Amino acid sequence: MKQLTHLDLRNTGITKKSAELISNELPKLTYLNISYNDIRNEGAKYLSEMKQLTALEVYEIYLDIEGLSYLTELKQLTKLNVNTNLFGVEGCKIVSGMKQLKELWINENDIGDEGVKYLCELKSLTSLHLEENNIGVEGVKSLCSANLSHLATLEIRDNQLIEDDYQLFESMPQLIDLSLEW
Template structure:
């Protein structure tokens, strides 16, 4: 009898003090005494059979990720969770109605409502969440007026508004967000005028303006942002002239200039950025000479130079970068000789050397490497 009493008391203590995180793949697993102790719940994507009423039993839930598995009906239950502060409901087709329910959750500080097509009216509802510091709202059919509504969220520090048609006027509205440090507006129909507005965000340290036709003047505006540390500017039709301006951003540590006309001349300019630790130059018309220029970046730890044509000699130059830990050199025609030299990079933890026709000899040499990840 005494043992039973002690066990019951200990169970009560454990139940009271346990804080749980859970990845749920099946609704059948969400049963039992400890539902109210779950603080962090991630539902497996595309789990359309999930019963959102069960979430109502999770009184302690503060973080919920439910991508493509709840729909508007699920949002009706979720909006009653008063302790939730971080919510991811990406790709749930919640529309304007779902956004209206979400707007009741005034306690939210982080929200991902991307790929939901909430439109102008939906964004107006989201703009009522004045405690948000992080908002991901990409691909939601937002235009300039939607950007204006978002600009009312003065406390935002992180904003992802990619794949919307916010254009230059929308960019102007976003300049009112004086707390922003991270801004992502990939593929947003922004031109050089929009870049001029964005360059006024002097507090930004992380900017992704990829897949926009920003032009030479747009690049010049961006290159003047001396506080940026992370810059993603791929697919913007840049030539070596523009890259010369980018190379003047001596403070940048992470740079993605993929899918531009970099060439060997552009690679030479980039080699002046001695503070870079991560560089992505995928499909950028780089040959052997360009690879040699890039190999001068002795501080790089992460390099993606895939889908160029650096050849065996280029691979030899890259293999001398002893500080590299992550290397993607795929689709570069490096052959067996190039693979042999890459295999000597014993410090690598991740390597993609696929689509290079390295042959049996090259494959044998690569197999001697002790890697966490390998694609060949």
């Protein structure tokens, strides 16, 4: 199995011990999905040793700020999915240091307008997913004024926006895929 480059173990019941095994035994792995498993912070620490990862999906694995901090050690990572871990604004501060990210899913983390301001520091983003985060007009204004020139895909459904707020996105002509819902 040492030749594996892609591994999807979502919702398989693995634990932090399995995360340790994956980290130690799969040196060529570049994509890993271990979402819907109970690996928590200790498992994230093991994952942070997988320096070759370029894509990581860890939604709903009970991460907090500590666990998320471990993931910042993955300098090759360009795709990160941390949906539904509920780390809020503090999590956005941490993620904002991952300047190499091109794709970020951070849905259902209660980041609000303040969290969006931190994410605006990620100038390499091409795809950003912000569903169900209590984002209002101020958060959208931050996005629109952040000069995210590479951002082509934005999902911002189920936030604190109203129908008239869609006009704010006119200042983002680089968008080719915009997903809104009131």
